Amino acid sequence: MINKNSHLKRLLVKATLIKNTLLVVKGNSYIFSGLCLLVCIILFAVVGMHIIPFDPVKIGSVPMDLPPSSKHLLGTDSLGRDLFAQLCFGTLTSLQIGFLAGIIGFLIALMVAFFGGYHGGKLDGILTTLTEVFLTTPTLIILIVIAAVVERIEIPTMALIISAFAWAWPAKTMRAQVLSLKERGFIYLSRLSGLNSLEIILKHMIPNILPFLGSYFAVVVSAAMISEVGLEVLGLGPRHTITLGMMLHWAMMHAAVTRNLIWWWLPPCIMLFLIFFSLFLFQRGLDVIANPRLKGE
Amino acid sequence: MSEMLKLNNVTKIFSLGGLLKRRHVIAVDNVSFSIPKDKPTTIALVGESGSGKTTVGRLILGFIKPTSGKIFWENKDIYKMKRSEWKLYIRNVQAVFQDPYESLDPRYKVIDTLMEPLKKFKIANSRSESLKMISETIEAIGLRREILDKYPHQISGGEKQRILLARALLINAKLVVADEPVSMIDASLRASILNLMKDVNKNFGLSFLYITHDISTAYILADSIIVMYLGSIVESGSFEKVISNPKHPYVKVIIDSIPLPDPKRRWKSAIKLREEEEGLAPKDMVKFRSRCKFCDRCAEAKEVCWEKNPPIIEIDKDHKVSCFLYA
């Protein structure tokens, strides 16, 4: 009888382990490919920057309006700058701004969600109202106003401005998770174990919603990058450096579409698409881990 | 006779709704009882859903604050305690919840879950001492040491509940608030947990407040019983006395309606209850509180039942009832 029991238990353990691994791998194939793609993009940009000798920012450093050739792989723009160099440098800068804004926004959202959601009461009421206000304001318009007013936009300023509106959605969603999580038995029992609220949040709540948090982070970064590109295409971006959005801005300013200068406006679009796609894969993979029912049968 | 835990006129009113439309729910209304200190005891707190029994448990555990009234632990008001005293109170009063599947952090192995309170309450001086205490306690409750390395999803519901009891023993708690600890466990598997609780009560000196709607399982463990209805205590006293000679009309109906596993002794007489008012939310909170809560369903209600709160009558040394029929 004991044999059958332990045999059964070993079977159960093996089955659960296999199931868990399968889930992670399946999620992982999304996560893995998303991360791979992102890493490839970054590597491409970094390597490209070291290979290409041209300055992506300095106006007039090369002849203008040259089509792609062996010397200028993507040609040059109407301001006399090599486009391939711009692509590489711009990718890195765009990613910098996007991730910086995403991280700041995510951290704000995290604090609002956990401190408001866990404690409840008046603090929660105030934070929720604040969140709702930020959620319902027409983001782009305000961003435009702010960006137009700020005189010299650099990378950190840009990131801060964007993060101001990127935190509201994840804050609301994470708060919902916190509210349901805090009613679980083991959270109450950790209070009876003498833990204070910070310890409970860090040791018991966050580890249990890590996949969700990762997924929300990817979404925040995507949203930040969209806001970033939106502002930049309108010209409200950092002017003394180059980003993918600014590339598109300059392309539009110089009628690259009408002039059929496809090598100017198409590469940054493709690059942006690849970045968003990699973030999407990463986020989808985490969704599958967080919510196994999405796997379907 | 000194008291370990004492509730004095505790009331809890929940206000629901938003800014414009507030609704008040009186979950617990003027409840007073105490748990003695001299010897370990099990008190059953019985009632149906909506009776307030779970809210009483949460008030005792400090998860919510009473709207009025006081809770005393060893004669100290728990809301006037200093931080160190409160920590001691929390350590002494532990819990077992209804859903074993939610009671353990799924990311922690059993051993880590048990280590946590030991570390926080500074009970053991070293890790090896903690490990020793944990192993001994696990074996004392009838589980094997191998379970310490497992994750919650690898062990059964019954084993999880036993681990919660082990936790209370480990930190030398004095009182365990057990809220429906076996209702989500199959009938044939309940016996081992109920027997363990009985054993822990008698041999390890741990008192229990056993909250349930199922009087039959309470019968196995409890020495005394408190019956609640819509937030008030209607009858209390020694378990045997109350169930063999119930006085309150509600308690009489409950005990009569418990199904017996004997086909030869089926229900004969009809239930004595008036049904017209069942389920209607009381419109006037103040009026609702100043009358007997059971009067609109009671078959033996008199006019006075609608006008005043019923007094607490001592039928016997350990048998009290709150009803005008005995005034």
Add this chain to the structure above:
Amino acid sequence: MSLEEPGLLKVEDLRVYYKTRSNPVRAVDGVSFSVKRGEILGIVGESGCGKSTLANAVLRLIESPAYINGGQVFFKDLNLLNIDEEKLNKIRWKEISLIPQSAMNALNPVMKIYHQIKEVITDKKIKFSDKEIKEKSEEIMKRLMLPSYILNAYPCQLSGGMRQRALLLLAFILNPSLVIADEPTSAVDVVTQRKILEFLDMQRKDFGTSIILITHDIAIVAEVADRIMVMYAGKILEMGDVTKIFENPLHPYTKTLMESIPILGVKREVIGLSGLPPDLRNPPAGCRFNPRCRYSRSTDICKLKEPELRYVDNNHLIACHMYS
């Protein structure tokens, strides 16, 4: 397994399995029983024994990943597993109704109770006038001890016990000949439970409705059922007249069930089982209860051969090698 009398419902060797990545879970594995007119059959078992799957399979209400792997279900000479969906729909709710588990959450939250009753009736293309509907409803409501105002209420305005009874009202309004009630009292208080059980008894006495009462609580079967059927791991272990079996439970599992329930007023030790039910993807060869049986010995027919459900007495069947 065949019965001499023509029953109302006759289930023969029903098998319902669940698809998994590995072997299918054999949730109901060769179950045969019948239900006569005007009788209450109590099906008792613990979690995972297959009783709810069985209830849903009778009306072909099971969904992927569950599937029927064999067997027949005869209702008044119709094989419910063979007839087409349209015909089966005519039978559902009119001749056989099912009260699912957690029924109190099955009411439509945005319709008043009266309209839900009306919807059920018009859906079956029965033409009752509003007056008739009200009369019929009120008759049943009186038996259920439901106050009259519930007809005009939304489900959220009623307590859990009242919603449960409202669903019973819906299940009985068309006066079906067979009602399958899956845990009709597990989420209600003791008094409401009694009302529901007495109502089922009344329906059986006054209208000859047959009822299959599925529960894990053996005590409520003792209160109202005529026959009891004990299920474990997808199989029937014991079945027969309720008084006989309570007086003298033969199967070791049934005995344990009887010994594990606390009885108010009777001071005794409760004894339970240890271990867990078998994994139905790989059920043990031989008797499925054997690993937890107190009478099992090390070399045994119990481990090798599965016991058949056999008559040990008139109206008492048992699947156990100790009695064959």
